Amino acid sequence: MQNIGNLLKGKIAGPETGIEIKKSVCAICDPMTQCGLDLYVKDGQVIKVEGSEENPYSKGSLCSKGAANRQYLYSEERIRTPLKRVGPKGSGTFQPITWAEALDTIGEKLHQAKVETGPESVVFFAGYTKWFRPYLKRLAHSFGSPNYATESSTCYQAMAMAQRLVFGLPGGPDLPNTNCLLVWSSNPFHTNPGVAKAVLRGLKRGMKLIVVDPRQTPTTSRADIHLQLRPGTDGALALSMANVIISEGLYDKDFVANYTYGFEEYRAYIQTFPPARGEELTGVPADKIVAAARMFATVKNACIMPSSAPVVHHTNGLQNYRAVFMLVGLTGNYDVKGGNLVNPPSFVYQAGNFATREHEFEQSRAFSAMAQRIGAEEFPVWMDVADGQAQAMSIPDQIRSGRPYPIRAILAFGMNFRMWPDSLGMRRSLEDLDFLVNVDVFMTETCKYADLVLPACTSMERSELRCYNMGYVLYTQPAIPPLYESRSDADIIYALAERLCPEDALFRAGYEASIDWILEPSGMTTAELKKHPGGMFVPNPRILPERKYETGGFKTPSGKMEFVSTVIARYQERPGFDPLPVYRPSKYSREASPELARKYPLILNTGSRLPMFVHTRTYRLSWPSSLRPNHPSADLNPVDAEALGLRQDDEVRLSTLMGAIRVKVNLTQMVQPGMVCMYHGFGQADVNELFEKDYLDPISGFPGFKSALCSVEKV
Numbered sequence: 263m264q265n266i267g268n269l270l271k272g273k274i275a276g277p278e279t280g281i282e283i284k285k286s287v288c289a290i291c292d293p294m295t296q297c298g299l300d301l302y303v304k305d306g307q308v309i310k311v312e313g314s315e316e317n318p319y320s321k322g323s324l325c326s327k328g329a330a331n332r333q334y335l336y337s338e339e340r341i342r343t344p345l346k347r348v349g350p351k352g353s354g355t356f357q358p359i360t361w362a363e364a365l366d367t368i369g370e371k372l373h374q375a376k377v378e379t380g381p382e383s384v385v386f387f388a389g390y391t392k393w394f395r396p397y398l399k400r401l402a403h404s405f406g407s408p409n410y411a412t413e414s415s416t417c418y419q420a421m422a423m424a425q426r427l428v429f430g431l432p433g434g435p436d437l438p439n440t441n442c443l444l445v446w447s448s449n450p451f452h453t454n455p456g457v458a459k460a461v462l463r464g465l466k467r468g469m470k471l472i473v474v475d476p477r478q479t480p481t482t483s484r485a486d487i488h489l490q491l492r493p494g495t496d497g498a499l500a501l502s503m504a505n506v507i508i509s510e511g512l513y514d515k516d517f518v519a520n521y522t523y524g525f526e527e528y529r530a531y532i533q534t535f536p537p538a539r540g541e542e543l544t545g546v547p548a549d550k551i552v553a554a555a556r557m558f559a560t561v562k563n564a565c566i567m568p569s570s571a572p573v574v575h576h577t578n579g580l581q582n583y584r585a586v587f588m589l590v591g592l593t594g595n596y597d598v599k600g601g602n603l604v605n606p607p608s609f610v611y612q613a614g615n616f617a618t619r620e621h622e623f624e625q626s627r628a629f630s631a632m633a634q635r636i637g638a639e640e641f642p643v644w645m646d647v648a649d650g651q652a653q654a655m656s657i658p659d660q661i662r663s664g665r666p667y668p669i670r671a672i673l674a675f676g677m678n679f680r681m682w683p684d685s686l687g688m689r690r691s692l693e694d695l696d697f698l699v700n701v702d703v704f705m706t707e708t709c710k711y712a713d714l715v716l717p718a719c720t721s722m723e724r725s726e727l728r729c730y731n732m733g734y735v736l737y738t739q740p741a742i743p744p745l746y747e748s749r750s751d752a753d754i755i756y757a758l759a760e761r762l763c764p765e766d767a768l769f770r771a772g773y774e775a776s777i778d779w780i781l782e783p784s785g786m787t788t789a790e791l792k793k794h795p796g797g798m799f800v801p802n803p804r805i806l807p808e809r810k811y812e813t814g815g816f817k818t819p820s821g822k823m824e825f826v827s828t829v830i831a832r833y834q835e836r837p838g839f840d841p842l843p844v845y846r847p848s849k850y851s852r853e854a855s856p857e858l859a860r861k862y863p864l865i866l867n868t869g870s871r872l873p874m875f876v877h878t879r880t881y882r883l884s885w886p887s888s889l890r891p892n893h894p895s896a897d898l899n900p901v902d903a904e905a906l907g908l909r910q911d912d913e914v915r916l917s918t919l920m921g922a923i924r925v926k927v928n929l930t931q932m933v934q935p936g937m938v939c940m941y942h943g944f945g946q947a948d949v950n951e952l953f954e955k956d957y958l959d960p961i962s963g964f965p966g967f968k969s970a971l972c973s974v975e976k977v
């Protein structure tokens with residue numbers, strides 16, 4: 263006889279214990295990492311969380327954050343009911359209201375703004391969370407507002423823009439098949455466990471690894487060559503590598519002759535970047551530049567793994583990444599097996615090897631039938647080639663100036679004003695709005711400035727569609743009903759659609775019918791997917807040929823891969839809009855602002871991911887935050903610490919020309935001398951307060967979070 267007490271203590275699932283295993287996904291990071299969860303549920307309570315073995319991406323593993331999903335789910339800081347602010351903005355004084363009152367109020371307020379100042383005066387915003395974006399974008403467009411904006415104004419888009427300007431369509435690294443992986447700034451061992459495992463598998467089969475990173479990381483420690491450049495000098499490094507590849511005749515002459523535009527101008531330009539100059543500009547020894555260039559150009563096939571953030575978080579980031587991606591074409595590695603393969607996304611940025619109607623669903627009204635988007639005047643290239651969003655970095659200024667038209671209201675899902683540079687300025691702008699709604703799982707600082715706050719549930723309590731690049735799809739079902747009065751974001755969007763755009767037939771048909779409509783070209787349905795709670799492989803995966811450009815051309819205006827951008831050329835009278843990938847040092851750097859560098863001698867590089875934190879999400883959880891002292895700290899090399907008379911955990915003032923914050927110092931060899939690294943999103947010491955609102959890349963509008971100038975002094 264089994265002892266039921268022991269089975270219960272061991273949390274063993276089965277009829278004896280009444281414990282059921284329910285399938286879900288972890289959405290603490292989103293969406294590239296979405297590990298499968300096995301949730302042990304008894305009496306409507308999640309009593310244990312495990313990684314799901316059947317998920318082909320995560321294969322049973324969970325990171326330090328995913329393991330804390332119960333703490334996330336049952337956090338005391340969860341919002342329980344819809345709330346109406348009754349005290350002053352920021353006071354955090356709220357009164358519970360019913361869902362009906364909340365939804366009706368939003369319907370009335372947004373309708374009023376639409377009538378008085380036009381639908382474009384209402385912004386529909388999503389923070390880092392991505393799973394519900396197609397529905398939110400449709401809501402904006404069906405309402406008539408072009409102003410759907412997201413965290414992608416600081417993440418991913420600029421990288422995608424750089425690739426689109428060069429190739430038309432972005433290509434992703436073909437990790438399983440490549441023989442040489444050039445990781446141009448990513449540290450998957452901290453940011454994406456599935457990719458880290460793929461890197462390890464590649465190394466086992468003899469793949470060469472080159473990593474470009476100013477720090478030492480678990481990724482660089484595995485590299486054949488680590489190019490430890492100074493932050494923000496990526497363009498100079500790429501141009502110098504191109505100099506070696508071209509002068510040694512290692513480039514793909516056939517591809518260059520037949521499929522590229524502007525090569526002669528580019529070749530003339532890179533003449534000025536011999537390895538010795540590359541060393542001077544980047545700090546990477548010339549012999550390493552030569553060795554890396556030769557390896558990347560001669561090992562076949564080779565690919566570049568880019569990242570959504572580090573290279574583009576500079577005032578010269580977009581041009582730098584263009585120079586980097588050109589190396590893929592130069593060496594004939596675009597859209598080939600083991601190179602950078604073009605495989606368009608199926609759903610929410612993820613390639614799943616199936617076709618959908620996601621884009622048609624989202625864009626329920628053409629941009630030409632709406633007002634111009636926020637940021638259109640400052641960032642025209644964004645409007646030409648980014649993914650159909652407004653540039654959210656222009657929101658704070660436009661709220662204040664009312665130009666070119668007023669912004670009256672924001673309907674936000676997971677907005678965090680600390681995502682913006684000059685975060686306090688963004689917060690002040692939010693105070694100027696007539697009406698702000700924030701939908702979040704937790705009562706955050708930003709919620710305190712909202713007029714209405716709505717409680718969202720977590721991934722464990724909702725139903726969502728996700729896909730994986732090995733051709734795997736998942737349509738999750740709630741493991742437990744939403745806690746308290748929380749609701750899924752999608753349910754909230756559909757309830758608002760009844761009030762904001764009642765004529766929209768797909769919204770009227772409902773959430774699941776919408777997903778079926780989106781999935782139609784794939785032949786899959788939600789009914790079928792529900793039979794596979796842990797997910798399933800796509801029945802007839804879409805396998806695209808290599809070198810698609812041979813038949814269709816490149817999706818650029820010239821139809822070729824562009825060394826000289828015909829899109830940027832449209833605006834070349836503007837400073838920084840060079841059609842060639844011209845290298846300019848970061849606006850605030852020893853090279854470009856020597857005066858400032860005398861007062862602020864260190865490079866401020868922020869936001870390198872820590873394994874236990876995800877932006878503002880996990881500071882509140884005791885398991886992850888027990889892994890690193892939970893006080894804001896800045897990383898400093900011991901050489902700099904000694905020169906400044908600092909010891910581990912000393913309190914310092916970290917200053918830029920915008921102001922100062924107080925943090926502790928953490929001494930580590932991971933950062934190179936001359937560089938200060940600080941994680942973002944701490945309310946008590948927010949490094950984004952130290953960046954000016956217009957410290958942005960002129961083309962992409964991305965903030966220069968990874969190269970400003972700062973000083974550190976003991977307090």
Ligand SMILES: Nc1nc2c(c(=O)[nH]1)N[C@H]1C(S)=C(S)[C@@H](COP(=O)(O)OP(=O)(O)OC[C@H]3O[C@@H](n4cnc5c(=O)[nH]c(N)nc54)[C@H](O)[C@@H]3O)O[C@H]1N2
Binds near residue numbers: 676680
């Ligand atoms: N200095 C500096 N700043 C940076 C960066 C940097 O490297 N350095 N990185 C930038 C990048 S790349 C990114 S992606 C952004 C991240 O930008 P943020 O949007 O600031 O990221 P989070 O803090 O993770 O998420 C915002 C909110 O979403 C809420 N949320 C979580 N799950 C859900 C959900 O299911 N529904 C709803 N409605 N809300 C939910 C969270 O509770 C949180 O309050 O920060 C950018 N800012």
Ligand SMILES: Nc1nc2c(c(=O)[nH]1)N[C@H]1C(S)=C(S)[C@@H](COP(=O)(O)OP(=O)(O)OC[C@H]3O[C@@H](n4cnc5c(=O)[nH]c(N)nc54)[C@H](O)[C@@H]3O)O[C@H]1N2
Binds near residue numbers: 418968
């Ligand atoms: N644990 C955890 N995982 C995450 C997140 C998180 O917050 N926590 N956030 C998610 C999000 S939103 C994103 S965008 C991704 C980011 O994913 P990754 O890009 O993999 O991670 P980062 O740590 O931002 O940056 C990678 C490396 O870039 C280096 N770097 C910094 N400046 C420069 C530079 O100027 N040039 C070059 N070449 N390299 C530079 C850093 O030293 C760092 O080691 O991670 C995702 N995954």
Ligand SMILES: [Mo]
Binds near residue numbers: 416
């Ligand atoms: Mo990001």
